[in-house]
Structure formats: structure tokens, C-alpha cells
Amino acid sequence: MNTEIYLAIILVFMIILALVAIHAKDLLSAVIAQGAIGYGLVLCFLLLKAPDLAIVQIVAETITLIIMVAVLHDSTWVERRLPMCRRDMVNYTMALLLGVVLLYYFIDAISVLQPFGEHTLRMSEVYAYKAIELTGATNFVKGVLWDFRALDTMGEAAVLFTTAIGVLAILRLKGKKN
Amino acid sequence: MTLYILCFILFLVGLYGLLISRNIIKIVISLTIVEISIFLLLIMVGYISDGIAPVVFDAQILENQAVVDPLPQTMVLTAIVIALATNSMILTMAIRLYKKYGTFDVHEISKLKG
Structure with missing residues (x-):
């Protein structure tokens, strides 16, 4: 019960910070608010008994923050406020309509889910209870990641390296001056 | 159930930012918010109230303890x-766009593309 209350408090803070990030006057404070949301997610992971995820999220969030601040340092963190045009009104209407449609499907989907904290293991029973016997892994998340689904992890690593190559290629490119 | 709804509100806030922002950096931030809300929802679905973290050193513990x-x-x-x-890829493209057009505003970039 305590976990739920703590999670609800952190989530409310995350929602407020998200609104701050979207409506911030300058980009640097928006980036900092986004970092705070990421570290709030770390706290949620710790409360939800996912220590591996907390470690990975701390690393990923820090790298994202460093890249974002580096980008802003290299350009500008002043956001120019231009008057609203007709395209903005279309975007607001789209946001509202998409919100309503997604709300309908969310209510549809949430009725199938079990209430918070009453999950039953179905497919992952083998992953949880046979991991020590089959793989010798004491950390089941790593057991799934490196043994039961090692091919998926290889695909993930391939995506990561492809992105690194892409980032290098884009950054090395000399822009055409015209 | 309240927690799922709060997660959905976070998702909607991110979607709203994604649609109304004109600045590329803000679009990336909104995308990150959407991602974060989905990660949190998935982990919440897999949570068990009296379970322990999935790090167990002895198989005996699992006999009378949920995980x-x-x-x-x-x-x-x-x-x-x-x-x-993906985030680092988008940010790299954003910095290239800034170097070429001198602005992060997507409307101005589409006007300037000429």
C-alpha cells in the first residue's frame, strides 16, 4: 500500500515537471526538467523492485542530459516566441482529438489488466523459476537478456552500433553552403 | 488503477507537447516523456505486491516467495x-539543422528550405 502512495506522489511530480518542460521559457530549463523526470523514473524503478533498470536508466538519462546540454551549448537556448498561426490551431485540435481517441482505447485496454500488484506470471514462469537451474544466472533479468533471449540482445547491440556510425557520419559531414 | 491513469496522463502530456511544440529540442523532450510513461506502465503491470526483486542467490528461497x-x-x-x-540520433540531426538554418523552429526551417 505504501508503495502505491509513494509512486503516486512521484508520478504527480513527474506530470508537473513535464508541463514545466513543455512550457519553459528557455530550452536549458526545459532540458533540466526533463532530466528531473528521468531521475523520478529511477526512483519509481527502485520502488517497483527493478534495480537493474534503475542503474541503466541513471546511465541513459545522464548521457541524454550531457548530449542535450552539449547541443544547446553549441547553438542557442533562447526559444523564439512567434505569434500563433493557423497551423498551430490545427495542431492543438489534433492534440485534443488524439487525446480523446486514445482515452477511449485506454479505458478499453485497462479493463483487461489485473489491478496493480496482483500480476500472475504466465509466460515468464520459466524465466523466473527455472533460471538458476537452466542458466545458472542469479539475476533473472540478466538470465533472460544474455541466455534465453540472447539473439534479441544482439539485435539491440546492432541497433546501438548502427546509431553510433550514423551519428559519426552526420557529424563529420560538411554542410553545403549556398 | 489510479497509477495506470496517472501514467496515461503523463503520456497525454507528452503527446500534447509533441504536437504543439515548434522547437526541435522541445519535441525531443516530449518524445522522451512519452517513452518514460510507457516504460513505467510496463513495469507497473509486471509488479507483484509481496514479491522480491528478481535477484536471488538460492533456489530454495523461491519455493515460498513470489518474485x-x-x-x-x-x-x-x-x-x-x-x-x-534514437534520442542521440535526433539530436545530432537537430544540431546539423541548426548549423545549416540557424534556428530550431520547424516552421521556419520548412519556410527556409527553398
Whole structure:
């Protein structure tokens, strides 16, 4: 019960910070608010008994923050406020309509889910209870990641390296001056 | 149930930012918020109230102790890394666009493309 209350408090803070990030006057404070949301997610992971995820999220969030601040340092963190045009009104209407449609499907989907904290293991029973016997892994998340689904992890690593190559290629490119 | 609804509100806030922002950096931030809300929802679905973290050193413990579902945690671990990769890719493109056009505003960039 305590976990739920703590999670609800952190989530409310995350929602407020998200609104701050979207409506911030300058980009640097928006980036900092986004970092705070990421570290709030770390706290949620710790409360939800996912220590591996907390470690990975701390690393990923820090790298994202460093890249974002580096980008802003290299350009500008002043956001120019231009008057609203007709395209903005279309975007607001789209946001509202998409919100309503997604709300309908969310209510549809949430009725199938079990209430918070009453999950039953179905497919992952083998992953949880046979991991020590089959793989010798004491950390089941790593057991799934490196043994039961090692091919998926290889695909993930391939995506990561492809992105690194892409980032290098884009950054090395000399822009055409015209 | 309240927690799922709060997660959905976070998702909607991110979607709203994604649609109304004109600045590329703000669009990336909104995308990150959407990603974060989905990660949190997936982990919440796999949570068991009296379960322990899926790190157990002795198989005997599992006989009378529930354990939190490790499968959503694994998938979200993969998704976090992929999200980091996509974010750094978008930011790299944003800095190239800024170097070429001198602005982060998507409307101005589409006007200037000429």
C-alpha cells in the first residue's frame, strides 16, 4: 500500500515537471526538467523492485542530459516566441482529438489488466523459476537478456552500433553552403 | 488503477507537447516523456505486491516467495537503450539543422528550405 502512495506522489511530480518542460521559457530549463523526470523514473524503478533498470536508466538519462546540454551549448537556448498561426490551431485540435481517441482505447485496454500488484506470471514462469537451474544466472533479468533471449540482445547491440556510425557520419559531414 | 491513469496522463502530456511544440529540442523532450510513461506502465503491470526483486542467490528461497515478473523488466531494459540511441540520433540531426538554418523552429526551417 505504501508503495502505491509513494509512486503516486512521484508520478504527480513527474506530470508537473513535464508541463514545466513543455512550457519553459528557455530550452536549458526545459532540458533540466526533463532530466528531473528521468531521475523520478529511477526512483519509481527502485520502488517497483527493478534495480537493474534503475542503474541503466541513471546511465541513459545522464548521457541524454550531457548530449542535450552539449547541443544547446553549441547553438542557442533562447526559444523564439512567434505569434500563433493557423497551423498551430490545427495542431492543438489534433492534440485534443488524439487525446480523446486514445482515452477511449485506454479505458478499453485497462479493463483487461489485473489491478496493480496482483500480476500472475504466465509466460515468464520459466524465466523466473527455472533460471538458476537452466542458466545458472542469479539475476533473472540478466538470465533472460544474455541466455534465453540472447539473439534479441544482439539485435539491440546492432541497433546501438548502427546509431553510433550514423551519428559519426552526420557529424563529420560538411554542410553545403549556398 | 489510479497509477495506470496517472501514467496515461503523463503520456497525454507528452503527446500534447509533441504536437504543439515548434522547437526541435522541445519535441525531443516530449518524445522522451512519452517513452518514460510507457516504460513505467510496463513495469507497473509486471509488479507483484509481496514479491522480491528478481535477484536471488538460492533456489530454495523461491519455493515460498513470489518474485517480480522479470520479462517486462528485460524488455524495458532493451527499450531504454534503443530510446537513448534514437534520442542521440535526433539530436545530432537537430544540431546539423541548426548549423545549416540557424534556428530550431520547424516552421521556419520548412519556410527556409527553398
